[in-house]
Amino acid sequence: MFRCPKCGGLLDVSVKDLQWSPKGSGIWRYADMLPLKSGVTMGEGRTPLIESRLKRNLWIKFDGANPTGSFKDRGMALGVTVARESGANKVIVASTGNTAASAAAYAARAGMRAYVVLPKGNVARGKLVQAALHGAEILVVDGFFDKALDLVMEYGTKYAYPLNSFNPWRLEGQKTTAFEIYEDLGCPDNVVVPVGNAGNIYAIWKGFKELNMLGLCPKLPRMIGVQASGAAPLARAWREGLRVPLFVERPSTVASAIRIGKPVNWMKAFIAVQESGGMLVEVDDGEILRAQALLARNDGIGAELAGAASVAGALSLDLPGTTVAVVTGHALKDPDIVEVKTVQVPSHEELMRILER
Ligand code: F0G
Numbered sequence: 001m002f003r004c005p006k007c008g009g010l011l012d013v014s015v016k017d018l019q020w021s022p023k024g025s026g027i028w029r030y031a032d033m034l035p036l037k038s039g040v041t042m043g044e045g046r047t048p049l050i051e052s053r054l055k056r057n058l059w060i061k062f063d064g065a066n067p068t069g070s071f072k073d074r075g076m077a078l079g080v081t082v083a084r085e086s087g088a089n090k091v092i093v094a095s096t097g098n099t100a101a102s103a104a105a106y107a108a109r110a111g112m113r114a115y116v117v118l119p120k121g122n123v124a125r126g127k128l129v130q131a132a133l134h135g136a137e138i139l140v141v142d143g144f145f146d147k148a149l150d151l152v153m154e155y156g157t158k159y160a161y162p163l164n165s166f167n168p169w170r171l172e173g174q175k176t177t178a179f180e181i182y183e184d185l186g187c188p189d190n191v192v193v194p195v196g197n198a199g200n201i202y203a204i205w206k207g208f209k210e211l212n213m214l215g216l217c218p219k220l221p222r223m224i225g226v227q228a229s230g231a232a233p234l235a236r237a238w239r240e241g242l243r244v245p246l247f248v249e250r251p252s253t254v255a256s257a258i259r260i261g262k263p264v265n266w267m268k269a270f271i272a273v274q275e276s277g278g279m280l281v282e283v284d285d286g287e288i289l290r291a292q293a294l295l296a297r298n299d300g301i302g303a304e305l306a307g308a309a310s311v312a313g314a315l316s317l318d319l320p321g322t323t324v325a326v327v328t329g330h331a332l333k334d335p336d337i338v339e340v341k342t343v344q345v346p347s348h349e350e351l352m353r354i355l356e357r
Contacts, residue, residue: 001157002166009267012206013168020214022183027074027176033210035172039081040110044073045176049184049324053298057322058314059188061181062301064330068130070304071200071328072102074177075170080106082169083161089113090160094148096196096257097127098329103163104134115139115160117148124256124304124334144251146262149197153264165199166264174200178207181324187217189321194309194328195225195234195280196258198269204326205272221324222278225269226313228253228306229282231260234269238280254285254337257306257329283312291315295327302331 002011019032027045031037047065052058063071080103083091092115093103100116100123107114114136118128122144131138141148152162165171177200181188187208193201201223211217227235231251237244248261263269273280283291288305291312295301303311307327314325331338345351 001153001162002168010166010265011168013172015172015210018210018214020211020216022179027077027173030176030179033179034078035169036078036081039077040084040106041077042067042073042105042109044077045180047180049181050299050301052325054294054311055315059185059322059324060295060299060301060311061177061324061326063177063326063328064303064307068098068102068105069126069330069333070098070102071174071177071326072098073106075165075173075203076102076106076163078173079163079167079170080110080112083163084110084112086161088161090115091163092117092152092156092160093163094118094145094152095123096145096259097123098257098333099164100136100138101127101130101134104131104136107136108134113137115156117141117152117156119143119145119148122256122259125336126333145260146247146251149264164264165197171199171203171206174203175207175210177326178204178211182208182211182217185322185324187211187219188221188324190224190278190314190319190323191221192224192226192310192314192323192325194255194258194306194326195227195269196231196260196263196306198225198234198263198265200326200328201225202265202268202272205276220276223272223276224278224313224317224319225273225280226309227280227282228255228258228288228309229284231258232282233261234263234266235280235282238270238273253288255288255305255309256334257304258309281313281317283309283316287312287316292331296331301327303327304329304331304333305337
């Protein structure tokens with residue numbers, strides 16, 4: 001499913017008669033750039049672009065401000081609509097958590113059942129809670145995300161409509177990130193994106209290219225993909241000049257959303273980076289944690305760790321011109337990662353002493 005019968009590569013969507021005529025709000029504001037003109041919606045998209053205080057010319061596209069707290073909602077709105085129109089009543093995803101939360105919510109809204117296949121012990125608490133809250137059937141497998149995805153691709157698609165990012169309709173929704181950045185800022189010089197299964201970096205690149213085809217973004221941004229060093233098959237392949245990545249059997253990083261060793265969209269990510277003159281880089285867990293704290297304390301932005309990886313990348317690189325770092329998920333997704341310090345207040349005198357300091 002969704003593979004070319006000749007070469008085995010993943011399929012792509014090509015929208016005929018692209019037209020730039022934004023109206024309304026959210027992703028459907030760009031209906032004339034999308035393969036569908038309307039669909040299931042919760043107002044996804046229209047997320048803020050925030051000027052950062054961490055570095056000159058750095059902007060944060062805060063996609064944690066989507067309805068379920070991650071960028072996945074952009075694609076899920078479209079994907080669930082296609083699923084419903086194709087007559088399906090069940091959807092299925094493998095997930096490190098955010099796709100599951102989003103699929104669960106959008107399936108609920110569309111009146112469909114959602115099955116989410118999760119790697120045991122590798123999913124942040126907030127995301128699990130969302131999947132449960134929205135009534136998804138939660139299926140847990142031993143192993144990493146990559147195994148869950150293999151199972152969905154091999155068996156799941158026979159029974160339910162798959163909504164992982166190998167499904168190109170999802171990427172059509174996600175490309176709207178580029179349109180929003182363009183409306184708010186014009187064409188930046190660099191767009192930095194965290195990379196896990198590697199669909200989003202391609203989706204955003206596709207969005208910019210479509211603007212360019214319409215003469216709107218004459219100088220395209222460089223696409224810069226950031227992986228966590230314990231789960232960085234693409235950044236490594238890029239650095240070593242390999243045409244095909246060596247996958248990572250046991251991916252490891254604090255950023256569980258991108259704890260992925262075998263990104264299904266690897267070829268699309270290479271295309272985005274190659275065509276745009278960008279790069280794939282890695283950051284270590286320390287840099288990711290530090291970027292999360294810096295963003296939270298200086299910009300007021302609560303990013304989940306995978307989302308902060310793009311900022312870690314932007315801070316570690318010397319990038320000329322304007323840079324947009326996409327923060328893909330909200331800090332509340334993974335509350336267990338943050339150390340909470342409290343101060344016991346035994347009396348009002350003690351309270352006053354503390355407040356006086
Ligand atoms: N950031 C967050 C917060 C994510 O949840 C993901 C992917 C990514 C970045 C990477 O995006 O896969 O398009 O390269 N999460 C998937 C999931 C794998 O199951 O929620 P990508």
